[in-house]
Every structure is written in C-alpha cells, then in structure tokens.
Amino acid sequence: MKTYCSAVTFFAAVCALVLCGCGSPARRIDPTTQGVTTVGDVNTRDWNDVATRAINSLIASGALVRPDGRKAVVMISEVKNRSGARARTQILTNKMRQAMLASGKALTTTAVGGRGPEDNATRQVRELENDDLFNQATVQKRGTVIAPDLSLSGEIIRQSTHAGRTRENTFYFHVVVTDLQSGLAVWEDNFEISKQETVNIFGY
Amino acid sequence: MRFQAVSIAAAALLAGLCLAGCQDTVNTIENRDLSMNPNSVDARKFSTDSFCRDRLALLSMRRSMTPGGVMMVQAQIRSERYGFWSELWSGFRGDNPYHVLYRFNWMDENGMEVPTAANAWQSTIFIPGETKFLQGVAPNSRCKDFVLSVMEDPNVN
Numbered sequence: 138m139k140t141y142c143s144a145v146t147f148f149a150a151v152c153a154l155v156l157c158g159c160g161s162p163a164r165r166i167d168p169t170t171q172g173v174t175t176v177g178d179v180n181t182r183d184w185n186d187v188a189t190r191a192i193n194s195l196i197a198s199g200a201l202v203r204p205d206g207r208k209a210v211v212m213i214s215e216v217k218n219r220s221g222a223r224a225r226t227q228i229l230t231n232k233m234r235q236a237m238l239a240s241g242k243a244l245t246t247t248a249v250g251g252r253g254p255e256d257n258a259t260r261q262v263r264e265l266e267n268d269d270l271f272n273q274a275t276v277q278k279r280g281t282v283i284a285p286d287l288s289l290s291g292e293i294i295r296q297s298t299h300a301g302r303t304r305e306n307t308f309y310f311h312v313v314v315t316d317l318q319s320g321l322a323v324w325e326d327n328f329e330i331s332k333q334e335t336v337n338i339f340g341y
Numbered sequence: 342m343r344f345q346a347v348s349i350a351a352a353a354l355l356a357g358l359c360l361a362g363c364q365d366t367v368n369t370i371e372n373r374d375l376s377m378n379p380n381s382v383d384a385r386k387f388s389t390d391s392f393c394r395d396r397l398a399l400l401s402m403r404r405s406m407t408p409g410g411v412m413m414v415q416a417q418i419r420s421e422r423y424g425f426w427s428e429l430w431s432g433f434r435g436d437n438p439y440h441v442l443y444r445f446n447w448m449d450e451n452g453m454e455v456p457t458a459a460n461a462w463q464s465t466i467f468i469p470g471e472t473k474f475l476q477g478v479a480p481n482s483r484c485k486d487f488v489l490s491v492m493e494d495p496n497v498n
Contacts, residue, residue, distance in 0.1 A: 169461040170442060170495060185461035192459035193478040199408025232458040239457060241481045242409055 176306050176332045179224045179293070183330045187310050188232035190328050195233070200314055200324035201242040203286070209243040211314070212285035215251030220295035220308055229310070233289060246285050287323070288315045305333040366423045367471035379403040382414065393493055396422050396439060400472065402489075412479040414445065416489055420467035428469060439467040440494035445477030447484040455484050464494060 166172055168181040195201070201209050213234055216226035237243040247256035254260065263279055265271045291312040298305050313325040382402040388394040400417040407413050420439055422431055431437040442462040447455045457480035465473060477487060 169444075170492075174496060182464070186463050189459040189461045189463055192457075192480075193476065196409060196411055196459075196480065197407045197413055197478045202409045235458040236480060239455075239480050240409070240411070241483075 174332065176304055176334045178222050179220070179308055179330070183308070184228045184232075187328045187330065188229050188236075191229070191310070191312050191326060192233055192236040194326045195312075195314065195324055196236065196240055198324045201237060201240060201287070208241075209287050210283050210285045211237055211243050211245045211287045211289055212249050212317075213245060213251065213255070214288040214290035214315075216291040216293065216312070218293050220293045222295060222306075222308070224293055226291075226293065229291070229312075230289065233312075237289075243287070246283065248282050249285060251288075251290065285317055288317055289313070290315065302338070303333060303335045305331065307331040366428070366469040367420075369470070369472060380405055384416075390492065393441075393491060396420060396427075397441070397467070397491065407478065410482045412484055412487070414477045414479075414487055414489070416475045417472060418467075418475060418491075419472040420469050422467075423470040431469070437469060439469075440497035441465050441467060441491060442494050443475050443489060443491045446488045446490070447477075447479050448486040448488070449483045450485045452486070455480055462492075 169185045170182075172181045174180055174182065201211075203209050211234070213230050216230055218224045218226055234245040238245060248254050248259040259277075259282055262277045265276045266273065266279075289312070291310065294309045294311075296307045296309070308330045310328040310330075311325065312328070313322050315321065316323045379401070380403055382404050384399060384402045386399065398419045398421050400419055402414065402416045404412055404414045422428070422437065422439060428437070431439075442464050444460055444462045446460055447457065449455050459478070459480060465475065467473060475489065475491075477489065479487070
C-alpha cells in the first residue's frame with residue numbers, strides 16, 4: 138500500500154512538472170486583433186483603437202483645412218500621461234502625425250516639439266555657418282524654417298474602481314489641436330477605453 | 342417515468358425562461374416621418390461567418406463629404422440577438438453582449454488600397470437589439486471606395 142501511494146505521488150508530481158513546463162513557442166501576432174489585454178495598462182489594441190478613432194474624428198472635423206488653401210504646419214506637443222500606468226504616448230502621436238501627413242491637408246514639423254525638437258539636425262546644420270570645412274553656399278540659411286500653425290497635445294487620465302473581486306479601469310484620452318495664432322482649440326475629442334476583470338477567489 | 346421526463350422538460354423550460362428574462366435588450370423609438378435625405382450606398386455583402394451574419398443586420402449604409410473634402414461612411418447595424426431563442430442561446434454561451442471588431446479599408450479611383458494609420462481593427466460592443474453606426478473616414482480625398490470588414494472579437498466571443 139505504501140509503495141502504491143508513493144507511486145501515485147510520484148506520478149502526480151511528474152504530471153504537475155510537465156504541466157507547469159508547458160508553454161508556447163514565440164510567434165508573430167496581429168496586434169490589432171490579438172495580443173494581451175490587461176486591466177491596469179494601455180495595451181497595443183487600445184492604442185490602435187484610440188489612434189484610429191482620433192484620426193477619424195480629426196480628419197472628419199476639417200480642422201486641418203486652412204482658409205488660404207495652404208497646408209497647415211503642425212507641431213507635436215506633449216501628451217501628458219497622468220494615468221499612473223505605463224503608457225508610451227508617442228504611439229498615439231506618431232500614428233496621428235502619419236495620418237495628418239497622409240491627409241494632404243497638413244505637414245508636421247520636427248524642428249520644434251513639446252519636449253524640444255524631435256530632430257536636432259535642423260538647428261545643427263545651421264551651426265555649420267562658421268565652419269570653414271563646409272562650402273558655405275551649401276549650408277542651410279537662417280530664417281528659412283517654417284514655424285507651426287497648429288499644435289497637437291493631449292492628456293491621459295485613469296479612473297479606477299473595484300467592487301468585491303471585480304476591478305475596473307477606464308482610461309480617458311483627451312486630444313486637442315490648438316491654433317497657435319489665437320491659442321484657441323480648433324478640435325478636441327475624448328476617447329474612453331474601459332476594462333474590467335473579476336479575479337477568482339484565490340486572487341489571481 | 343413519463344412524469345419524470347415531463348418534470349425535467351418543465352424545469353429546463355423554466356430555467357430557459359429565467360435566463361432569457363435576465364437578458365438586457367435595447368428598445369428604440371424614432372420619429373416615423375423622417376426628414377433626413379441621406380446619400381445611401383448600395384452595399385454588396387460577402388459573409389463567411391454564419392454567426393456574424395445571423396446576429397448583425399445591416400440596416401443602411403450612408404456616405405457624405407466632410408468639411409475637409411474627404412468621404413465619410415456610416416453603416417447602420419443592428420444586433421439581431423433578441424427574442425426568446427437568441428437570448429436563451431447567448432445566455433448559455435455567455436457571449437452577451439456581442440463583441441465585434443470592424444475595419445474600413447479605402448481604395449483610390451484605380452482600385453488600389455490607400456494605406457492609412459487608421460485602418461486598425463476597432464472594437465465595439467452590441468447589446469441585443471442595439472443599433473450602432475460604424476463610422477469610417479477616408480484618409481484623404483483620393484479615396485473613392487471602401488470595404489467594411491466585420492468579425493467577432495476572437496478574444497472575447
């Protein structure tokens with residue numbers, strides 16, 4: 138009987154080890170339909186969803202259209218993450234700047250940005266004007282860089298709540314386009330992502 | 342024996358009624374004499390998913406131009422998962438409300454797809470009987486045609 142119990146215990150331990158060792162090999166996924174969804178973070182699907190809704194809203198509003206027919210120049214200002222969650226806000230702004238460029242109504246500048254210029258080269262090349270190593274006729278002149286007409290900014294905040302074993306997080310994305318001449322917002326919209334989970338009685 | 346079978350059937354029916362009674366459905370009221378004059382789109386459907394086909398009804402598809410001169414499309418879709426059997430079935434499956442993904446792809450006048458940062462699958466949730474307007478905005482004024490794709494959310498349903 139003792140031998141039988143030992144054998145059963147051993148078998149159960151081996152089964153548990155095999156089950157714990159099970160995994161899946163690395164594979165590529167479609168980030169817009171698959172991917173991990175967690176309640177506490179903004180996931181890839183959420184970024185794609187919010188970016189698509191924001192782009193559609195902005196393009197539909199006509200806020201990028203200038204009365205003089207010229208393409209608006211947009212600077213990417215800061216999207217403040219006040220959610221407390223890990224959030225790379227550049228994912229949103231990069232998609233939006235790409236869409237604005239593709240719309241044919243606006244151009245984005247990299248010479249100035251909310252956290253300093255995205256590309257320092259515009260300023261750096263002008264510092265070559267005193268460098269005799271360079272042919273001065275080929276050095277970019279000062280006073281030629283186009284200043285922005287509009288800026289894109291925003292904010293992410295989070296509302297958390299829980300009841301019993303159910304936990305819920307709602308992320309609010311507020312995105313604004315400001316006319317830099319007047320300081321007035323010419324477009325703004327809010328997008329919400331709500332996620333909820335109920336943990337089991339063991340707490341996971 | 343026969344009494345037992347009848348009892349089981351009655352209990353099952355009662356359980357079904359209770360489950361169906363727990364469903365939340367959307368009831369709508371609208372004005373009868375509509376004054377709008379929408380620019381309707383003659384839609385051509387290609388459905389590979391019998392679940393999606395039976396649960397969502399395309400009521401209308403309309404298009405207009407935005408102030409920026411690009412095409413905007415709205416598909417009016419209603420969840421058909423109301424009624425006794427639908428509610429009973431969705432109650433058993435636990436897929437109520439119905440989680441759906443949709444995406445617009447845009448084509449230029451040559452029939453070539455116009456790439457856009459806004460063509461990711463978007464998620465939406467249908468409560469039984471609910472009507473929603475799935476909206477897509479063309480990325481630029483070169484877009485003349487579109488394809489709307491709808492699928493069940495594989496991560497939920």
